[in-house]
Amino acid sequence: MQHLVRPHAVTCRFGTPNTCKHKQSLALRKPFGPSCSQSPSWVGATLAVGFHITHKAFKAFRLLRHRQAPGPRFSSTMSAAHREETACEGEVFLYDQMFGYAGFEAGAAHERCEGSKAVVCIGGLTDGLLSLRYLPALAAELRRVGWRTFQPVLESSYRGWGLASLDEDVAGIDKFLSFLLSSRGITEVVLLGSSTGCQDAVHYLKAGKLISHVRGIVLQAPVSDREALEVEAGDEHIQSLHEFGELASKMISEGRGEEMMPRAACELFGPPHVISAYRFDSLSRRLGDDDMFSSDLSQDELMQRLGHVHTPALLVASADDEYVPKRVDASKLCHRMADAMAAGVAQTAECLVLAQGGHGVRGPEPQTRFIHAVAGFVDRLAGAGLPEDGRLSPLTWEVSLADVLRERAAALPEKPLLVALAGMPGSGKSRTSQILLRLLHDCLVIPMDGFHTKLSDLKTRPDAENVVYRRGAPDTFDVSLLKEALQKVKSGSSSVKFPAFDHARGDPVEDAICFDRDIHRIVVVEGLYLLYDKDEWQGISTLFDYKVYLDADIEECIGRVKERNKVIPGYTPQEIDERCEKVDRKHAEVVQLTSGDADLHVGPSLSQGQN
Known part of the structure; x- marks a missing residue:
């Protein structure tokens, strides 16, 4: 008997339970045996995707942007935030059939709305599915105002960031949005970038093919990777950072930008992930391709980097972000970035500065403020029932x-x-x-x-x-x-x-x-x-x-x-x-x-x- 099912889609529950321990991997637990992938019952099965970190694995898995507080390069103690479970029911699907890249829509089947508006969450360096710990609660609040929540796995996700570029991420986002438009009935999109994902959202508005469908962007933790590297490296490693920067520049000038940097250079980023000369240069050089949010950029330089942002924008910074130098006034920098955007001139670039929450918006109160701000932002983009001066519209x-x-x-x-x-x-x-x-x-x-x-x-x-x-x-x-x-x-x-x-x-x-x-x-x-x-x-x-x-x-x-x-x-x-x-x-x-x-x-x- 033929079963009519959606191909390459599974209903699942993502989680970070702390009962089992294994290294960085996705464990798909199939309860129906080796042949279950051919069974219709497998389509409706529940999956548990675990990110379980032991002390030994934590060194290898330590995320560049998810450490909870400044300290030794490799912490021997997991924070409470890492021990807590993060779980979300939803649907996993393939949006790229050739290479098998997956996307995720948050929400159980009976909860998900069938609207045409979507928030697409783009993670930062080493991020993958559900690494944005606020995503489940955010998705629930967005459903309340009629928006769906998606997250793609890009070529740069997990350990792929070191070999990627903003242009390649834009190409991946294009594929994902094209799938949502053709297969999920989406017509309006808000890009939510977190950390280095903020660069992706900003760059998409310059180089993306489906910009006309992007109604706005949310930049959560738009901080400088270059300054974060300096914070992480400390005084004892600054010289090495500069020397490897010169090496990367030399390799690029010799046409070897796609070749790998030495292991010692990779370790400056935290875990020993492979990184190309181009990506090292892009992340670490002043006015490199990724350098959009540094506090030492002049206003003219910020305008060169951010001026093309013509859609409404919500910038969310944390005053206690552990990857921002202590000398930087988070509120002042956030407003400088907003003013540099075309949307800032149109008064559709908004700033929210959280007193606490750190880089990943940790803690109930900061998360609640952030989530309500995002929901209010997208609700005003829709503009239903709002006076004209209360709506947020892109420049046309x-x-x-x-x-x-x-x-x-x-x-x-x-x-x-x-x-x-x-x-x-x-x-x-x-x-x-x-x-x-x-x-x-x-x-x-x-x-x-x-x-x-x-x-x-x-x-x-x-x-x-x-x-x-x-x-x-x-x-x-x-x-x-x-x-x-x-x-x-x-x-x-x-x-x-x-x-x-x-x-x-x-x-x-x-x-x-x-x-x-x-x-x-x-x-x-x-x-x-x-x-x-x-x-x-x-x-x-x-x-x-x-x-x-x-x-x-x-x-x-x-x-x-x-x-x-x-x-x-x-x-x-x-x-x-x-x-x-x-x-x-x-x-x-x-x-x-x-x-x-x-x-x-x-x-x-x-x-x-x-x-």
């Missing part, structure tokens, strides 16, 4: 605009692409330009506000009182200086200085921004009158290779300007409102009339399209 037209500019720049290999980003006051030009700055790593943003005529010069005019009051009008800018600077960029100058604008002082700051032809392939100038073609502004738009107009509702724009100008000292709220109506509305109407000269209209209120 901004990402499309970045793609357009990237393609345009590629078509001009011999010179930088000069872009005008015009729009009414309060339309979101500054926000959009800062998002582009993060999405486009070779981009320079120049605010037109830097070309305001100085207040001291305005006050020398015969109509000084009037011109100062209506400052921001077309005749209150130094247009000739702007044209001169743009002409220098177009004519091939290797570097050009531009002014910025100090809003606290209310005046330009000379030479604050520098264009470098060797670095900047895209130059975005954002401002009001870049498409204006009267008086001194005549011909300004012809200096740009591409002209973008940011569409917005004029009433919404004026409302934002009123709110923004409340911080200006010396004015009452009534005076602010009156000036916005008399001055800023007039400026907005002038700008609105110039929109017809744009090559592209963008904005949240319309579908992007060529004129």
